[in-house]
Amino acid sequence: MIGGGLTGLETAEFLCNTGKAEEAKTLVHSIYKENFVDNSKKLSAKAIEVIKQRLEESIILLAEKNNISMNEVRERIKTEQGMDGYFTILCDVIPEICNELSSQRQYSQNQSALKIMNFIKENYSDSSLSLKHISTTLGFNEHYISDLFKATYGEKFSTFVEKMRIEKSCELIRNSEMKMHDIALGVGYTSDVSFRRAFKK
Secondary structure, three states, X not given: OHHHHHHHHHHHHHHHHOOOHHHHHHHHHHXXXXXXXXXXXXXXXXXXXXXXXXXXXXXXXXXXXXXXXXXXXXXXXXXOOOHHHHHHHHHHHHHHXXXXXXXXXXXXXXXXXXXXXXXXXXHOOOOOOOHHHHHHHHOOOHHHHHHHHHHHHOOOHHHHHHHHHHHHHHHHHHHOOOOHHHHHHHOOOOOHHHHHHHHHO
């Protein structure tokens, strides 16, 4: 029972870290029910202390790893005596941790998307600009870049780059006396043919 309980708590930690609050809470409830409600064999004081200690560690470590203030929770832990109280505290903390994790992930993704966008704006005129180029330079996985860009900006990376190049070329056509060949090279196309093809879309 104890071994299963501890394994279950580790699974609950994993679910919590992946943002699955309801699944984590359901699992915690099932651990409590299995060990303290349906268990026909009364657990020893030592076994209860092990589970209690593991619960406390789970609560505190999950919060501390995610920069969540635990002052109030620590006070609750100090005054709590029964196992049902420990499980209640853990279930109360899980949604807070999941929300904090979600906010942290969203912030990280927004920062990554902004970094990618700035790189594109600074390098759109480089004909070698590609997902692979960005991946190598910024250290992001190509699939991650593609998915993140589409999710954040609502269009494919290649579509956005082509639009930017066309917009820049239109500005140069209106505001300069550059030849079409030079404009094409200046906005990242390798030939007049590829530039005209993109311009006609």
